[in-house]
Every structure is written in C-alpha cells, then in structure tokens.
Amino acid sequence: MKNILTILKKELRRFFTDYRMLLTLFLPGIIIYLMYTFMGDFISRSMEVDPTYQYAVYVYNLPDKYSVLLESQEFKISTVETDLTLDEAKNKIENKELQLAVIFEDDFENKVTQGLTPDVEIYYNSSSTESLYIYRFFYSVLSADGSEITYDFKVNMEEGVNYDLATKEDTSITMITMIAPYLLVMFLFSGCMALSSESIAGEKERGTIASLLVTPVDRKEIATGKVLALSITSLASAVVSFVGLIASLPKLMGAQGDLTINMYKFDTYLEIFVIIVITVIVFTVILSIISTLSKSVKEAAQYSSLVMILVVLLGLTSMTGVDGIATDFYLYLIPVYNSVQILSSIFALEMSVTNFVVTVVSNLIYIVLGIFALSKMFQSEKIMFNK
C-alpha cells in the first residue's frame, strides 16, 4: 500500500511538473473550447435561413382552411399559381427558382368529409436550404392535421413518387461539399506530419544536420531543399489519398441515395489539384518549423499533434455545407481555413475566382515567409543545438 502511494506520487510529480506534458494533456481541451466559442457562433449564423427571404410556393387546389399557412408570421410567402403546370413547377423546384409545390387532390374537402383519405403532395428540393426549411414547415402542419380521425388525409404517401426534386448531381454536391474538404485536409496533414516531424528534428537528434551546417551551402538553400523534398513526398501520398477518396466517395455514400461525380469536369479537378499542392506545402512549412524548433522527434510529434487538432477543427467548417461557405475575401487570408473553404466552394461548383486567387497568393506568401523563417532558424545555434 505504501509502495503504491510512493509510486503514485512519483508518477504524478512526473506528469505535473513537465510543462510539455501538461501542454499536450490540457491544451487540446482549451483549444477546442476556444475554437467552438469562436466558430460556434459563426457556424450557426451560416446555417440560419435569412428571415427576410421571400419564398415562392406553388399551390394547387388549396382549401380555404389552409390559406392561413401562406400568411404565416414566420415565412414571407408569395404564391405562384394558375398558369404553371405541375411539371413546369417541378422543373422550377429542381432549378431552385421555386421552393415548394403543394398539390391537394381534386375535390379535397368533399373527399375528406366522406372519409376517402385524399392525397396531398408536397414537392421540394433538399439541396436548397430554403426549400427544405419551408417544406418541413408545411409537412409538419399538414401531416399533423391529416392524422386526425375526423379529418383524415395522406401527405406524401404515394408509392413510388419522389417528392424530393433535388437532382442526383445536387444531392452529390451537397454531400461531397460537406465531407470531401474535411477528409482531404486531414489526409494531407497526417501525410505531411509523419514525414516532417522525423525529418529535421530527427537529423538534429542524430547529429547529421551539423555535417550539413559546416558546408558553405546557404541556409536558405538548405531550408528550401528540405521543404521541397518533404512536400513532394507528402504530395505523392496526398495524390494517392485523393484518388482513393474520389474513387470511393460514390460507394461510401451509396446508402444516402445514388451519388455521382459526373458533374465535375477537368477544370474542377485542376482547381482541386492546385489547392492540394499549395496546402501540402503550407502544411510542410508549418510542420518543418515545428520540427526545427523541437529537441527530438518525440517532441516534434507531440507539438504536431496539437496543430492537428486545430486543422481538424478548421476542416470541420466544411460541414456547414454549400450555404456555409465563406464569401468575404479576407477570410481567405487565413491559412488552412482558406484551403478548406475554397475546396468546399470548388466541390459545390460555386468557386469565386477572387477567393481562389486570394487563397493561392496568400499561401504562397506564407510559404516564402515560412522558408525565410526556417533559414533564420538554421542560423541560430540555440535552435540547431538545443538539448
């Protein structure tokens, strides 16, 4: 018993007096709290539907009883009636020009009183936030009413009818936009991490970097050479991840309805590739700096995994979907976040050229600055020989 206490005390002393260990233990929690406080607000704002949005709803045979739905306080609804045929209306919903079509069966009221349970059909487009939003409102009101015994009717119950008019492409885009940027950024980072923490910190630990430092080679050249070699290797692993991802996406999401990647043309892939390359180099520079500042491979790995948490959180911002993509150009000055957001917008086929250019140019500047900082570190004996 006494021994257990002695050991316990020693172990706890070990943990709680090692500032680096404390950092790895508690910093993640603190970072997560800060990030969510900062981002939570931001995400919920982007998920919200604009309260002044003007909904266009096509109604057919609307019983007087339900005309109140159109005067709801919550939604500003303008009705589109009459001259459209149902097919035309459906087309417009698919193209997101119209948010909803509500069709009551002919002679609805009579059929209800006779207990014939007539049909109500509500068509919507799940790839549009607004359409989905107003659909949920109509559906919940009507299906609640329709289940009353004295007033019985069926809402969207017809077999074999697809009420969701989102196209296969739209559904795919919605899913891919949410998930692919996150997965990509994660793959890229973990690929870079394995290599970078070993590379420079490892050379310092083993003493091989000093052999290089006594040669007349310029420190900038050493830094650039290292970063390029690491980037190329990481890129090779990234390309494999990318191809794997693209190939498996449709299968991976098979259960969610059939997905397709046919909507992506060569341009899209080219844009994605440019962003992947630049992101990999940004990651490599960040991780190389960490590796250079660390005393050992172990320490480099510890610090890198802290950065990984940040990258994961930034990656998660793609989960807000098509409507959550940042639009302000200055947000594209934030490294890593800009990669995630621009990837989302590329996958959503809604990329802004300005933001793409801002992303590429700002990251190029960060890369040059990072390499410059690295070469300064290579000149510092405190950093190169810290033990």
Add this chain to the structure above:
Amino acid sequence: MEEVLKVSNLTKIFRLSNRQKKINKTKENVKVAVDDLSFSAYKGEIYGLLGPNGAGKTTTLRIISTLIKADKGDAFVNGVSVRNNPKEIRKMIGFLTSELKLEDFFTPEYLFDYFSNLHGIAPDVREERKHKLFSKFGVDTFKEVKVGNLSTGMKQKVSLIISLVHDPDFIIFDEPTNGLDVITAKTVTDFLLDLKAQGKTIILSTHIFSLVEKLCDRVGIIFDGKMIVSDTLANLTAQSDLESVFFNLYEREGQRQ
C-alpha cells in the same frame, strides 16, 4: 612564418537550461566554456590543443568552424573573420568532430559525392580525390555498405574522408583518434603527418600526451576555458617531458584558485 589561424580573446558563455544545471550539478545559470582565449597557428604546422575533459577544446573548435558564435572576441583564418564571414570560412576549412554524424541510410560512396557536390567540386576532381582517399584508408572494401552497418572505426574513417572532400588547406580535428584501435589510430596519425607534408595547417584537440609529442609543432594547454600556455613543443619540453609540464601547470593553477 605565415599565420593561418589567429584566435583573439575568444569567449563563449553557455546559458544553462534547468536540465543542464541538473546534469552538471550546478546552480549557476551560465557556464563560461571558453574564457578570453588567444593563440595562433602557422602554415604547415600542427597545433595541438591539450586539456582535460570539459576544458573547452571542442567549444573553441566549434567556434572556429562557425557552428556556434563567440560571445566576445573573434577568430581569423587567413585573415577572414569567423564572426563576419562564416560562409567564406566554411569553404576554407575541413572540420572533424564526433558531433558531426553521417546519415546511417547512405553509403560512403554516396555521401562523398553528396558533400563534394555541396562544395561545388567538379566530377573529375571528385572521382580522383575519392579514389585516392578511399584506397588510402581502405574504404574501398565497404564503400557500398550503408553507414549504419559500419563499425565505429570505419565510420570515423569515412567521417575523416568526408571532412576533406574539398581538399581544404586548414584542417580542424577534434580528438581524431578517439575510439579507434591502435592500428586505425596509426593510419590516422600517419595521414595527419602526410597532410602536414603537403603544406596544410592542422589544429587538433586531444588529452593524449603521446599524440601531441608525436605530431605537434606547437601546443596550447587549456584549463577551465583559459589558455595557460601556448608555445612550440620544443620550448615547452626543453626541461622535462610534456606530461610533467602539464601536471606542474595543473597544480599551479589549482593553487591559484
């Protein structure tokens, strides 16, 4: 006599981390590793830095070879300042110390080419030099074996050769025979005399008296970062052998403190 190396008032103070304080069993925040050190080495001579463990020999040599910076003073190789023009110095010197390791993953052959290229040496010159040095040290037999699979002595030979890829005129060897068996050690000492015969200037550090007596023209004795004497071996050993001289000085310094 042509002065190749001039060290003047060199001082190096290390700031100790908490861990280093524990290792060195000291409460001091700093360690004066090199203390106002001055000496000169001349063309075609071998200069020996002699001193006990922790005297500051390696630190002095690391400053001259530009790996670390002095806090005070400067060193000059052929008049070029180590402090102001480190890149120029790196072209002129060859440096061998146990601190400079070779990557285990590569072969001696590959590493020779790699470092030659970094020094900007033409391929034909490189091949000729490689052939000469490899056969001299018997590296030919294991030039295709990864460094990680070589013995300590083999590694030391490869390190020595690599430090000379650019055929420097001024060579700095920190404990060149450390960890070597007598046969390999003799190969190295013979080679140093060979280099001297070629007119090269060498500075080496050691705590082995016989090595100094056999090789050096000039000796500097360092205790605790300070240069106690710097003179020709002949002058120093005029009365008694080097070992007695060393211990006499050591006792005198002990009494002074």
